Amino acid sequence: MSTDIQESKKSRRSNTASLDDVCISEETRKRLLYRKEKELKRKALKHVRIDDKELEKEIDKGVIELPKKRFYRQRAHSNPFSDHQLEYPESPRHMDWARFYPEFVSKDSGALPNDKRVEIADIGCGFGGLLVDLSPEFPETLILGMEIRVQVTNYVEDKIIALRAQHKGTGKYSNISVIRGNAMKFLPNFFEKSQLKKMFFCFPDPHFKQRKHKARIITNTLLSEYAYVLKEGGIIYTISDVLDLHEWMKSHLDEHPLFERLTELEEEEDKCVQIMTHSTEEGKKVERNKGSKFIACYRRMPDS
Numbered sequence: 584m585s586t587d588i589q590e591s592k593k594s595r596r597s598n599t600a601s602l603d604d605v606c607i608s609e610e611t612r613k614r615l616l617y618r619k620e621k622e623l624k625r626k627a628l629k630h631v632r633i634d635d636k637e638l639e640k641e642i643d644k645g646v647i648e649l650p651k652k653r654f655y656r657q658r659a660h661s662n663p664f665s666d667h668q669l670e671y672p673e674s675p676r677h678m679d680w681a682r683f684y685p686e687f688v689s690k691d692s693g694a695l696p697n698d699k700r701v702e703i704a705d706i707g708c709g710f711g712g713l714l715v716d717l718s719p720e721f722p723e724t725l726i727l728g729m730e731i732r733v734q735v736t737n738y739v740e741d742k743i744i745a746l747r748a749q750h751k752g753t754g755k756y757s758n759i760s761v762i763r764g765n766a767m768k769f770l771p772n773f774f775e776k777s778q779l780k781k782m783f784f785c786f787p788d789p790h791f792k793q794r795k796h797k798a799r800i801i802t803n804t805l806l807s808e809y810a811y812v813l814k815e816g817g818i819i820y821t822i823s824d825v826l827d828l829h830e831w832m833k834s835h836l837d838e839h840p841l842f843e844r845l846t847e848l849e850e851e852e853d854k855c856v857q858i859m860t861h862s863t864e865e866g867k868k869v870e871r872n873k874g875s876k877f878i879a880c881y882r883r884m885p886d887s
């Protein structure tokens with residue numbers, strides 16, 4: 584760990600030098616430097632327990648601050664069909680989740696206990712507001728955000744590192760993590776059959792044009808994959824400010840034999856509905872613009 588931090592400082596110095604040699608605007612230079620510095624820190628600090636001595640020194644120096652969103656901006660859309668050189672495990676058995684939730688690792692075995700698996704997934708988690716708000720509601724449940732955009736994933740990862748560090752000793756935020764991934768391609772590589780209790784689809788990309796509808800994250804084929812990773816009684820939560828997309832998600836879920844809509848009362852009383860309505864960054868933007876939010880939640884039915 585200490586070697587990692589020394590390496591990170593050394594490499595930070597050499598990267599600063601190389602940026603001096605190229606012709607870029609001051610703003611770009613600042614953003615690149617910020618990203619590089621955060622990347623090095625992320626590499627050094629991620630996947631460590633918060634009681635680690637070296638990390639404590641960094642925290643005491645006040646180095647672990649919340650990331651600044653403006654340095655992580657990137658194009659709003661990422662093509663879910665292109666090959667992003669994403670890393671994904673051969674199968675869920677090949678996934679080492681211990682690195683993502685180090686506070687839950689058993690000291691004896693050095694691994695996560697058998698009953699500790701990701702059970703809540705926020706698909707297309709964006710800047711991670713939902714993860715942060717779900718964390719205290721389900722402190723013993725492992726929650727994962729999956730996000731396709733690199734810089735956005737980096738932001739969420741840096742935010743979780745900072746939050747864990749700022750709340751060291753309390754265990755807070757140790758149950759949330761994020762992974763870069765394309766949920767439309769590799770979900771069964773990450774999750775076993777019937778593993779998940781809840782899946783969130785908050786303000787998914789609307790892909791307005793008809794010829795782009797196939798890129799929507801809810802389709803018949805994808806719903807069958809979601810049904811595969813969800814356990815019976817598990818719930819899919821959807822929310823959107825785009826009525827057309829809401830109707831699209833509803834009609835596909837209504838038509839699918841393995842999903843049934845929650846009753847109005849069930850939706851009203853579900854605390855996750857309250858949380859997802861107000862906690863995501865897109866949801867907050869919709870609120871600021873006085874837009875509408877359309878919600879539909881569906882239960883995974885038993886296999887017939």
Ligand SMILES: C[S@@+](CC[C@H](N)C(=O)[O-])C[C@H]1O[C@@H](n2cnc3c(N)ncnc32)[C@H](O)[C@@H]1O
Nearest residue numbers: 707708709730731765766767785786863864865
């Ligand atoms: C409009 S944003 C909503 C973000 C967040 N859920 C919120 O409500 O603030 C949609 C997000 O889904 C991500 N996304 C789109 N397709 C994806 C895919 N196939 N797998 C994972 N993430 C995806 C996008 O990069 C984007 O961050």
